[in-house]
Amino acid sequence: MSVHSDHQRDGYLNQAIRLAVQNVADGGGPFGAVVVTPDGTVYEGVNRVTRDHDPTAHAEVVAIRRAAAAIRKFDLSGSVLYASCEPCPLCLSATLWARIGRVYFAADRHGAARAGFDDALFYEYFSGDRPELLPVEHNELAASDEPFEAWRNHTRRTAY
């Protein structure tokens, strides 16, 4: 994995913060992020939720999608994510699936909550404290396992 000095770390975090400030001026949410791949390339992302009509277009997700598209791999192993604010569960999940090895953030979830964002609330959902936020129901059907059977029988599948 890439190892950055404290000076580099602060530089990337300040870059994410500058992106966030600029994004507010551009009409977006106050969040920015950068993904640094092992070769040192920097991929930027800003929050595009309202402008793109995309509830998943958080800064971190945008940066991850951009980096993966650029290197044509869904696996960003060895990369580091720097975020202007503590990544929410969506962004942490995207980071896990992208196999990014380490995350640094500047402001935290409480700062986001003071600015009116629900990150802290959704953390409570995942810790089990607020199940009423989203009722999720298991409804087993006769065909439930067919996709996995097809997957196991597909000899040229691309695993991830």
Added chain:
Amino acid sequence: MSVHSDHQRDGYLNQAIRLAVQNVADGGGPFGAVVVTPDGTVYEGVNRVTRDHDPTAHAEVVAIRRAAAAIRKFDLSGSVLYASCEPCPLCLSATLWARIGRVYFAADRHGAARAGFDDALFYEYFSGDRPELLPVEHNELAASDEPFEAWRNHTRRTAY
């Protein structure tokens, strides 16, 4: 919120399962999902992670992004998500941010694990049992709160 009969629910779940089976034949992962908006329109999604080089292109995320883009709103309140398999933390987070009110799924995380997917592992990360999967470090900087200050001072901001 849309209320669907048991018959409708099973119909949408079987549609998600059929999408998942077809997606394996098309070279994708064994996951499908549909979002049903309050007017009854159905938006389909399949897993596109490997084909699109996008670690966030899970079936549920694809369906949510497609529905939001189509209605030109990041808020899918009143919609219902049907998934061939239990949504992972990425997909549940996207569902929360999209303000979708209810989720039904057919196969569960253990079926996904048997097929080789890490959904169950990532659930453990969020329950606090596997913090080593992704080290996340808070590194407060002098500029940390500037994006939120800019946000509070931006009179024409679009909140979400």
